[in-house]
Amino acid sequence: MIHVRTSRHTARAATAALCCALLAACAGAGGAGGGSGTHSINVLMVNNPQMADLQKLTADSFTKSTGITVNFTVLPENDVRDKISQDFASQAGQYDIATISNYETPMYAKNGWLAPLTDRAKADSSFDQGDILPSIRESLTASGQIYAEPFYGESSFLMYRKDVFAAKNLTMPDHPTWAQVADLAARADGAQPGMKGICLRGQPGWGEVMAPVTTVVNTMGGTWFDKDWHAQVDSPEFTRAVTFYVNLVRAHGEAGASQAGFTECLNDMTQGKVAMWYDATSAAGALEASGSPVAGKVGYVPAPVERTKSSGWLYTWAWGVQKASKKQDDAWKFISWASGKGYEQLVGERLGWSRIPAGKRTSTYVNKKYVAAASAFAAATKNALTSVDPLNPGVQPRPVPGIQFVGIPEFTDLGTQVSQQISAAIAGRVGVADALKAGQARAEAVADKHRGQ
Structure with a gap:
């Protein structure tokens, strides 16, 4: 509200994280860069440190394996909320995916701005929807339908x-x-x-x-x-x-x-x-x-x-898909990767286990490497x-x-x-x-x- 919304080193490390976020914001569209595929999606997200880590890892991991280029637009929390609400309310379709919280999700769903994700989550066995912490899962569900998937959660x-x-x-x-x-x-x-x-x-x-x-x-x-x-x-x-x-x-x-x-x-x-x-x-x-x-x-x-x-x-930054998006299949592939168990493993191995976007999966808290790094x-x-x-x-x-x-x-x-x-x-x-x-x-x-x- 972090989050805030969430996130969150020494004064030196905190400054470094802020600099990364600011550089990410300046990168804007095409921040992930590269990719030899012909597919692309546009993602609008808040400039929290966890998202800065995601942006660094996307091209060499997600894009390389799927051929889907991710064009990031990264903004401070207040600015990103305004931009998301404008684009999703008008169903302009400029952005396929946006970071929304458990505050916006039920209201956006009620307004018909979000594509339901229930069927995709069920069909994607590797994603393991049942592993999402119940409190987080329920906060992103409306009228029995899943409308967003968590990137990280916090209390x-x-x-x-x-x-x-x-x-x-x-x-x-x-x-x-x-x-x-x-x-x-x-x-x-x-x-x-x-x-x-x-x-x-x-x-x-x-x-x-x-x-x-x-x-x-x-x-x-x-x-x-x-x-x-x-x-x-x-x-x-x-x-x-x-x-x-x-x-x-x-x-x-x-x-x-x-x-x-x-x-x-x-x-x-x-x-x-x-x-x-x-x-x-x-x-x-x-x-x-x-x-x-x-x-x-x-x-x-x-x-x-x-x-x-x-x-x-209870707060979570989560991924919501705009209902007007014409790239919902590719959007789900990104969400399944970014919110999946494999992404946590990737962050742990590349950046350190204390930096994984935690607070969303039960399995995180039985992962020996994470529990050791985050034992405190x-x-x-x-x-x-x-x-x-x-x-x-x-x-x-x-x-x-x-x-x-x-x-x-x-x-x-x-x-x-x-x-x-x-x-x-x-x-x-x-x-x-x-x-x-x-x-x-x-x-x-x-x-x-x-x-x-």
């Missing part, structure tokens, strides 16, 4: 510096509550020169600060809407959760928190500026990468809770992904699925607007009550529309 968990905790005689519970995390953040604050207790996203965006905030809202008893489409943004539970989050990050969070997102927190954790970090499970691969100064020093425990048994989010976080990631429930992430029924988002088209705008107010509260420019009052008015307008349907 969220709490990361902490084991060495710092040991030096301060602090103990991280196996299943921490948010009250315990707040206490630990206060006690770890200043454990090393310049170190803060915790990093929490504060950057505006429905996929930035609203992702972790909404998981806190869920476990503290709140919800965006009740089952009858009544807005709950200024409810006591929602207000208490946001107040807790804002107070925690203001008191013991990273410098510049109101503009810190996934990348900033990754850098802070890698550089030893924070003792804890609550964020995407996909971050662990970067923290444990070769050359990372914190590799081997980080512990991983489930997302903190209060009133629920679990509270991690593999089990914690799998547990996070298998314990989520998008239909019931809180303590009361919801009108639509979603954990860190609400599965309606309006949430991109609603979530972004509320996130701007919460970021302002983190910066000290507005109080939480006033921030959520403005959010409630916007949420009520959305609720009125859905109650009338």
Whole structure:
């Protein structure tokens, strides 16, 4: 939301990954290059590091074996979302495949923008659809049809510096509550020169600060809407959760928190500026990468809770085929390769096992080479992904699925607007009550529309 959406070395390695992504974006169409075949497909995708790895490997592996040239257009998350929605909504067919998430997939399917993939997945025995983790598989299914296949998946968990905790005689519970995390953040604050207790996203965006905030809202008893489409943004539970989050990050969070997102927190954790970090499970691969100064020093425990048994989010970047595409056979061949077991093997052998696009297949977590390379976080990631429930992430029924988002088209705008107010509260420019009052008015307008349907 990563992902973010997901992904995620040392400051030096993180910078290198960013440079690769930027170079990939500049490459644009034809980024995969080469190929002696006459077939080609156009792929529009987000510029996350996992996708940069994919682009490097496509020509020498996929194109060489199939004769299908892949023309990549690679853009930052906000830009790629806009471009995908425009092209798929108009069914212009400029792009055969695009990276979409479990947020967009059900809505795109309902609108008739995606080609169903169920029959292709069933006919392709080597793909092994049954190996896809149930939570991921179900999040990409609508009305009994598969509409996207995952490239990688993520949940969220709490990361902490084991060495710092040991030096301060602090103990991280196996299943921490948010009250315990707040206490630990206060006690770890200043454990090393310049170190803060915790990093929490504060950057505006429905996929930035609203992702972790909404998981806190869920476990503290709140919800965006009740089952009858009544807005709950200024409810006591929602207000208490946001107040807790804002107070925690203001008191013991990273410098510049109101503009810190996934990348900033990754850098802070890698550089030893924070003792804890609550964020995407996909971050662990970067923290444990070769050359990372914190590799081997980080512990991983489930997302903190209060009133629920679990509270991690669920997100996947997946491949969707535009219904208007005239190259659906070739598109499936690419998806079957990029989301298949063989691609994970290829990345592991060529780039390192900690860099495989994990979080989507059961077999990944019994692969001895991956489990050895990712021993610090593999089990914690799998547990996070298998314990989520998008239909019931809180303590009361919801009108639509979603954990860190609400599965309606309006949430991109609603979530972004509320996130701007919460970021302002983190910066000290507005109080939480006033921030959520403005959010409630916007949420009520959305609720009125859905109650009338």
